[in-house]
Amino acid sequence: MSYRHIVAALITCKVDVQYAYHLLTAVFMEVIGDATLLDYRRCSISNQAAVSWRKLPYITPITTGVTRFAQDSRYEAVHVPWKKQWNLSIKSVQLHDAGVYECQVGTHRKQLRQKITLHVKDIKITGTQFPEKGGIMFLFCNATGKKHAPNRINWFKNGERLFSERSEKMSIKKTISINAGVMTSSLVITDVHPDDNGTYVCRATSLEDETLITSLKVNVSNGGSSYPKRDVTRTDTLESNSAQITGMHSKVGLIYFFLTFVLLFENKYVNDSEHRDNYFKDAKTEPANE
Numbered sequence: 001m002s003y004r005h006i007v008a009a010l011i012t013c014k015v016d017v018q019y020a021y022h023l024l025t026a027v028f029m030e031v032i033g034d035a036t037l038l039d040y041r042r043c044s045i046s047n048q049a050a051v052s053w054r055k056l057p058y059i060t061p062i063t064t065g066v067t068r069f070a071q072d073s074r075y076e077a078v079h080v081p082w083k084k085q086w087n088l089s090i091k092s093v094q095l096h097d098a099g100v101y102e103c104q105v106g107t108h109r110k111q112l113r114q115k116i117t118l119h120v121k122d123i124k125i126t127g128t129q130f131p132e133k134g135g136i137m138f139l140f141c142n143a144t145g146k147k148h149a150p151n152r153i154n155w156f157k158n159g160e161r162l163f164s165e166r167s168e169k170m171s172i173k174k175t176i177s178i179n180a181g182v183m184t185s186s187l188v189i190t191d192v193h194p195d196d197n198g199t200y201v202c203r204a205t206s207l208e209d210e211t212l213i214t215s216l217k218v219n220v221s222n223g224g225s226s227y228p229k230r231d232v233t234r235t236d237t238l239e240s241n242s243a244q245i246t247g248m249h250s251k252v253g254l255i256y257f258f259l260t261f262v263l264l265f266e267n268k269y270v271n272d273s274e275h276r277d278n279y280f281k282d283a284k285t286e287p288a289n290e
Contacts, residue, residue: 050106051086053077055099056115063088095120095144121145123212125202131192133222139187143204143212149176150204150212153185158198162187194220 052061062070063077065086078087090097098120105112127139143150153174155162164172174185183204189196197220204212 051077052104052106053086053088053101054104055101061104093120095122119145121210121212123202123204123214125200125214125216127187127216128218129216130219130221131189131196133192133194133220135192137187137189137192137196137218139200139202139216139218141185141187141202141204141214143183143185143202145181145183145204145206145210148206149181149183150206150210151183152205153183154203154205155185155187156201156203159201192220196220 050065052064054061060069062068062075066077066079068075068077074091076089076091078089079085080087086103088101088103098118100115100117103114103116105114121144123141123143125139125141128137131137139155141153141155143153155172162170162172164170169190171188172185173188174183176183185202187200197218199215199217201213201215
């Protein structure tokens, strides 16, 4: 089961009587869960102005007024007249939705802009969910922070924290991608046994005390086929020899058919040649008409 944390940035833009454009507030809100998620970016303006939303660096607007130009149906422009707001709603927020968005306000005097950056947090586990007994199990946890990569990742099994230094067959390592804001932790267990079955939890924590949690249930298999292997007996040997003899008979039959075809063709060719020679011989001996 995976828990996804989404950060929705709220920003309010306002145009006063003199059309002076200024930022009022910027608020961050967390929405937790895998249900439909909404991300609102609010732009409060006068009703006479035209409002457009776009994601940088793209020029084409996502919405203008209540009209959606983006092909992605998750986008929707929500107008709240009594609050003089135009909200951009994004359903089921994904990692690629992160980035810089721009609210454009067009009036008869000037065009005003305000930018807001959306950070999307996420965490997931990948790896060997069904390792074989005696094999090696690999689990990888990727965690993305709001502004920076998490600074700590801990592993748990059935509620108990795991430490690599307490087990010779367990190894826990981590790497950080500064540009992508992602921390990756790997959990490696060698010589896997049924005792390694259970629910493995990855918990990432940032300096801002933000916590991301996800889990994966691991089941160790016995390895190989569940059906008992059949012993090699004399019957198997006879069946194998019989199959070899049948194959040899098939090859001999094919060769016999090919040779028969060649002989028939050669015989026909010889007969045709003799008939042609006799024809020309008779033509030469036939007396000429006077």
